[in-house]
Amino acid sequence: MTKPNYGVVxxxxxxxxxxxxxxALKQAGVVTKVxxxxxxxxxLEQALKIGAIxxxxxxxxxxxxxxxxxxxxxxxxxxATFAAIEPHLASKTLITDAGSTKGDVILAAKEVxxxxxxxxxxxxxxxxxxxxxxxxxxxxxxxxxxxxICPLQENSPQDIALIEKFWQAVGALVKMLSSVQHDAIxxxxxxxxxxxxxxxxxxxxxxxxAADKLSHIGAGFKDFTRIAASSPEMWRDICLANSTxxxxxxxxxxxxxxxxxxxxxxxxxxxxxxxxxxxxxxRQDLDAS
Amino acid sequence: MTKPNYGVVxxxxxxxxxxxxxxALKQAGVVTKVxxxxxxxxxLEQALKIGAIxxxxxxxxxxxxxxxxxxxxxxxxxxATFAAIEPHLASKTLITDAGSTKGDVILAAKEVxxxxxxxxxxxxxxxxxxxxxxxxxxxxxxxxxxxxICPLQENSPQDIALIEKFWQAVGALVKMLSSVQHDAIxxxxxxxxxxxxxxxxxxxxxxxxAADKLSHIGAGFKDFTRIAASSPEMWRDICLANSTxxxxxxxxxxxxxxxxxxxxxxxxxxxxxxxxxxxxxxRQDLDAS
Numbered sequence: 001m002t003k004p005n006y007g008v009v010x011x012x013x014x015x016x017x018x019x020x021x022x023x024a025l026k027q028a029g030v031v032t033k034v035x036x037x038x039x040x041x042x043x044l045e046q047a048l049k050i051g052a053i054x055x056x057x058x059x060x061x062x063x064x065x066x067x068x069x070x071x072x073x074x075x076x077x078x079x080a081t082f083a084a085i086e087p088h089l090a091s092k093t094l095i096t097d098a099g100s101t102k103g104d105v106i107l108a109a110k111e112v113x114x115x116x117x118x119x120x121x122x123x124x125x126x127x128x129x130x131x132x133x134x135x136x137x138x139x140x141x142x143x144x145x146x147x148x149i150c151p152l153q154e155n156s157p158q159d160i161a162l163i164e165k166f167w168q169a170v171g172a173l174v175k176m177l178s179s180v181q182h183d184a185i186x187x188x189x190x191x192x193x194x195x196x197x198x199x200x201x202x203x204x205x206x207x208x209x210a211a212d213k214l215s216h217i218g219a220g221f222k223d224f225t226r227i228a229a230s231s232p233e234m235w236r237d238i239c240l241a242n243s244t245x246x247x248x249x250x251x252x253x254x255x256x257x258x259x260x261x262x263x264x265x266x267x268x269x270x271x272x273x274x275x276x277x278x279x280x281x282x283r284q285d286l287d288a289s
Numbered sequence: 290m291t292k293p294n295y296g297v298v299x300x301x302x303x304x305x306x307x308x309x310x311x312x313a314l315k316q317a318g319v320v321t322k323v324x325x326x327x328x329x330x331x332x333l334e335q336a337l338k339i340g341a342i343x344x345x346x347x348x349x350x351x352x353x354x355x356x357x358x359x360x361x362x363x364x365x366x367x368x369a370t371f372a373a374i375e376p377h378l379a380s381k382t383l384i385t386d387a388g389s390t391k392g393d394v395i396l397a398a399k400e401v402x403x404x405x406x407x408x409x410x411x412x413x414x415x416x417x418x419x420x421x422x423x424x425x426x427x428x429x430x431x432x433x434x435x436x437x438i439c440p441l442q443e444n445s446p447q448d449i450a451l452i453e454k455f456w457q458a459v460g461a462l463v464k465m466l467s468s469v470q471h472d473a474i475x476x477x478x479x480x481x482x483x484x485x486x487x488x489x490x491x492x493x494x495x496x497x498x499a500a501d502k503l504s505h506i507g508a509g510f511k512d513f514t515r516i517a518a519s520s521p522e523m524w525r526d527i528c529l530a531n532s533t534x535x536x537x538x539x540x541x542x543x544x545x546x547x548x549x550x551x552x553x554x555x556x557x558x559x560x561x562x563x564x565x566x567x568x569x570x571x572r573q574d575l576d577a578s
Contacts, residue, residue: 076558126507146505181501188493189506193513196485199549201568203542204477212470216435217478217575218415220516224482227509228572232565239553239561250550253492254543260488261539264528269365272528276521279490283518286506 004030004165007067012037012059012081014047016128017098018072019137022052024170027139037062046134063088068166071097076237079108082120086113095120096163100186100234102150102179104241110152118154121163123147124182125172132231143171150179187245192253194235195246197228293319293454296356301326301348301370303336305417306387307361308426311341313459316428326351335423352377357455360386365526368397371409375402384409385452389475389523391439391468393530399441407443410452412436413471414461421520432460439468476534481542483524484535486517 009025011018014036022034036053038044044056062069063085071081078099085095099105102122109120127145147167151160164174177185204213239246256275263271298314300307303325311323325342327333333345351358352374360370367388374384388394391411398409416434436456440449453463466474493502528535545564552560 126505146507148505184498185502185505188496188502189510193489193510195549195553196489196546197513198565198568199545200482200485200542201571202564203538203545205567205571206545207477207541209473213474213477214571214575216415216437216474218435221478221482222575223512223515224486225572225575226512228568229576230569232562232569235565236558236562240556240558243553243556247550247554249492250546250553252496253489254546254550256488256492256495257485257539257543260484261536261543264484264532264539265536267529267532269525269529273521273525275491276487276524278494279487279517280519280521282490282494282503283514286503286511286514287518 004162004169006031006166006169008033008035008065010035010037010057010062010066010069011053011072012062012069013072013074013077014038014043014053014134015072016132016134016136016141017125018070019043019047019050019052019134020127020139020141021070021072021098021170022047023050023137023139024142026051028169030166030169035062035065043134047137050134050137052134052137059084060088063093064090066093069093069095071095071099074234074237075099075101075105075241078105079112082109082112086116089113089116089119091116091119093119094159094162096123096166098123098125100124100190100238101241102148102182106150106152106179117152118156119159120152121155121159122150122152122179123163123167124150124186125167127172132234140171142167145172147172147174148177148182149174150177150182183242183245184248187242187249191235191238191242191246192249194227194230195239195250196253197225198235201225201228292317293451293458295320295455295458297322297324297354298357298359299324299326299346299351299355300342300359300361301351302361302363302366303327303332303342303423304361305421305423305425306414306430307359308332308336308339308341308423309416309428309430310359310361310387310459311336312339312426312428313431315340317458319455319458324351324354332423336426339423339426341423341426348373349377352382353379355382358382358384360384360388363523363526364388364390364394364530367394368401371398371401375405378402378405378408380405380408382408383448383451385412385455387412387414389413389479389527390530391437391471395439395441395468406441407445408448409441410444410448411439411441411468412452412456413439413475414456416461421523429460431456434461436461436463437466437471438463439466439471472531472534473537476531476538480524480527480531480535481538483516483519484528484539485542486514487524490514490517 025031047053125147314320414436
């Protein structure tokens, strides 16, 4: 079995995700050349230095020269990126992305790319971490991690299969979901926890005795707020891009918290324990599975 | 310098905290004998088997035979435990505890022990974890961890110093706080995160597509909900024992979440980013400190 080769791959956005993808593709030996596009000169230089990319180009050259373009920019920048690429996009060139939300990115692709939207196979690698920038890149970032692909009706089965194998080539486990399912699920299991974690940090530092509180935190608080160290810009974009699903999940969550608040105010020990026991069992099952 | 010796130490409640304390005291070589008191025969047997205690006794014998009694029971059981000990408590015997709340435990001690309340030096070791029971015990559980002591006005300086050295003997870093300060601080940095974490698990498993959501969780969700695996009984007790401080902190938190909800609904990217950036910097500072 010969290895697939994706030819010239351009990575737009060489932060943690983009630079890790470059390292992983080169380590897997499935590319002819990796080109990088970035806003930050220092990030591009860092990506070159660690060997994540072989050269830096602008969006126009990326569109012209690439067999495959991977968009790793924050989701709010996807529309402008599609617009810059579109006039120069050859019909053989495929596009995939690493955006954390899918409905908004797909809408932008359809509106901007028009007929060429069939060349875009949307994806979301469930990988990353609190650190960002090319300096945090790791070749094994995607290894054993899920990548969700949300195919468009316009995509050909061949192109979907090609993008599926592309993400598998860097070690990822590919799952298919509709973009609606994707955005609802990740609002609950990723976007909401980030918002709640940011809110707890904000609540503690806003309080009068913030310094006292911060000097007494333990492992539980650190675990709970670890994701609050994430990129404010990226999570702002996600909140705006997936606001409908996020608000729905947030309101369901707030109803439970208000219920718990009432149980505590009413001194209802049995009610509190019932809710905690159900949650505790579910959380223990997660670790056991 | 000769080692201190705390003579016969009884540990009431040989769960994770109590059994770890027994192991740590014996490893430090600062006790003559460790006796265990427990509700669960299997837990007592486990504590004996791993060498956390030298023998099992009832509360009356513990009160009669001990130089020091350490109460490691859930906070809701403190009052009944004080009541069982009080009639048999010799004047030389000191008591300390490991309760996660202090105002309610001190109130119970004063009401039940009366004049003997001066023999009780309240403490709260900031140690533990999601696992519970003697089988999870570790001799180094307290090593490098904070123990908060909330001295009573009735305590003698000698007794406070003795209890301070006792917790230091198992490796802990002792800090003094008033019980009011303690309960306010831990409501914010420990009790509230536990409640919010239980609530998120409950919200996810209550939703129609719970199975889909649970199959897509990542590291962030796992970090955020790790403390939701904690003991429902223990956290029910804490919610009841510290309800005033918890409700105050919860309402401050809910105000921030409602503010964020409005920013998201209003599509106010600048406002969202400002709040996230402040929280993110504070969380990054925690790791740097």
